[in-house]
Amino acid sequence: MPTIHRRRSLFRSRIFGRATLSALLLLAFSSGSYAQVKLQLANPAGSQVMLTSGKKTLQFKVVPPDHLRAAKITVGVYSYDSDGKPAPTPLASYEKTIGSMRGGKAIDIDVAIPRAGLFRLDATVESAHGETLGKTTSTLAVVTKRDEVGPSDFGVGTHFAQHVTPPASVLLPLVKQAGFSWIRDDLYWAAIEKKTGVFKFPKSYDDYLALCKQLGISPLVVLGEGNEGAYPTLFPKSNFPLSADARARFADYVDAVVSRYGDDAVTAPYGGTVKHWEVWNEPDFNKISYAAYLSLLWETFGAVKDVNADASVISCGGGGSGGGPGGDCVVGLLKEGGLNDQTGFSVHPYMSPNTPERGYKTEGAPIDSVSIPTVWPYLKNFTADRVKADGRPLQVWVTEFGWPVNPKEPGQDEATQAANLVRSYLLSRRYGTVRVMFWYDFVDDGTDLNNIEHNFGLLHHDLTPKPAFVAASVLSSTLGKRNWARALVDEENLKAYQYGTDDPVIVGWTVDGKQRVASVSLPPGKYILRDWQGVDTPVTITAQKFQWRVGPIPRYLVPNRP
Structure with a gap:
């Protein structure tokens, strides 16, 4: 670490390729009526991580090159699926009229975040004729508030x-x-x-x-x-x-x-x-x-x-x-x-x-x-x-x-x-x-x-x-602090491991990037299925062999005890 541009790893097997997606894509578009409009999310750094779901005020900075009339901003809120991919259609869309403006202007738009997890925000500025003038993309997340630090490893x-x-x-x-x-x-x-x-x-x-x-x-x-x-x-x-x-x-x-x-x-x-x-x-x-x-x-x-x-x-x-x-x-x-x-x-x-x-x-x-x-x-x-x-x-x-x-x-x-x-x-x-x-x-x-x-x-x-x-x-x-207890499934492309004994958590995933079904032996009873975003789904297991569909991002199966 300490020098960012100097990294040598004793374990690297090859030179890496180039990387990543940017968090904030400032994409400019031109139309017949207007030159490009810069659109940027202006919320304070770090504020896109929320500890409770509900209303979130998004502030956008709109900077037209000249006089802008009768435009509107549309914000789409997209959820992510169990494999970490954003949904093709938004959960909800929100619109706000900008009106006439010169120079930069801050526009607040309130959106509703329904639950825990990660969400993509796609914002678009359009003219009165429906022409796209500017776009930006960002993310926000809702995670559970922590009072204590995480596990010691x-x-x-x-x-x-x-x-x-x-x-x-x-x-x-x-x-x-x-x-x-x-x-x-x-x-x-x-x-x-x-x-x-x-x-x-x-x-x-x-x-x-x-x-x-x-x-x-x-x-x-x-x-x-x-x-x-x-x-x-x-x-x-x-x-x-x-x-x-x-x-x-x-x-x-x-x-x-x-x-x-x-x-x-x-x-x-x-x-x-x-x-x-x-x-x-x-x-x-x-x-x-x-x-x-x-x-x-x-x-x-x-x-x-x-x-x-x-x-x-x-x-x-x-x-x-x-x-x-x-x-x-x-x-x-x-x-x-x-x-x-x-x-x-x-x-x-x-x-x-x-x-x-x-x-x-x-x-x-x-x-x-x-x-x-x-x-x-x-x-x-x-x-x-x-x-x-x-x-x-x-x-x-x-x-x-x-x-x-x-x-x-x-x-x-x-x-x-x-x-x-x-x-x-x-x-x-x-x-x-x-x-x-x-x-x-x-x-x-x-x-x-x-x-x-x-x-x-x-x-x-x-x-x-x-x-x-x-x-x-x-x-x-x-x-949490649960130690590894046993393997329920330990195949080349499919894993289901139990962590902890008195208060167990079962974790399942695939290695090859595909979804597969793990057949796990568990005591009948009430459980909670939890995905990587913390979204919980109650399930009742009636037979000892539970057919559990899992994917590349691990999912959790937790006994739902009173």
Whole structure:
């Protein structure tokens, strides 16, 4: 993560294509009577996520190039189906006359949102003669209000330290509503120590960590990047601290950061907020040696533990090369004797455009494919065999993992992204290997349709929701802390798993993108069928074998107990 335009993944099997759908499409149209009219949804960023259904006031900014007369705006509200596709016809349409105007004007239109879920908004400006003058498309969602954070293994990447997202006061409440209990972000050395020996912390750093503490969200903070500005002679060829002097300066930065944000004795709003630290993001071992990285890890581990002995120090930062499960980073560190200088290690197992169940084939790796059902058990056995001096095995953290929306790859649309997100967290929970898995990332990093790095988010760049945002929120609320219990159906293209025993939740989905019928054995009684949007349908099961139609986005079957 921390540099948006530099991403290397030890698990990527190929170069991705280009990505995504924009949240706000400003499409201009010409007619014989008028030049183009710009139409833009002007509601505040983040306000398109609602916590209750009902009336929603949409504000549109209309900007004609000249004098506009007798036009009207029409807004259609479209629902989404169980497979994440928008309906072909609107639930309802709303019209409002604009009248004569020069220059820009704000137009309010009240619409009715009937239930939980995701909705597409199509707005059109037409002349009195029915000519289309301008269009725009957006989305809004209704999700269940959350008072508590989500499950302890659900995390998501943010970019507060890079100043490319809205302020924490806008974004972190949405993180909580999406059902995540963790964020992964940065505290850059160069931003904190601009003058040698003087540590000044940006207000934005204080703000996002203070709000994390207030909301109960746990931050995993990446410590890293060089500091050529303050120490130009220490970084002649690389931003990585390669010399003993550079590592000592880096340790001073770590001490300052952990003392401010990780010390329980600090009384400021952000004191004692950060308990988990990751050393560097995706170090390039084609340019640095494992010995050099281990030297930095050793310095960092000591600096962190001196301030907070209970803190976690995560190695590797997802770095490494090759296609093997776990890459070569942790193996290289263990060969150098680094077992006890870390709490655990991190990996970045990107698999796009492949599914999390099947992944991609490898060559020369301990296992023949990289997927959740192959990598997670392998890493579980790997860590169980490597116990530290304190008697604890190494923890496994997945600190980046995700699928972009990519119309140039078949099937890589917004619905597929939502399906892959939910299935990844369900599969990860099944194998019980990973401490936390962080989806990369929460918000699209830009609006360039041809830049894949802009299009991994669960929210569009303007913070309007994608299906994945809604699906994540429903998954978190429905699954909760339930552990995987058993497989009811475990076929190549069809899955039905039970999570929890005393208060079970059954989750079903298909792997091949089609709808299929799962025959599941369940006690007769009353149940609730819940789709990815949180729409509930009561059902009574009278026979032990229930014929359940499921699709690529997982659906839930929950006992309806009084």
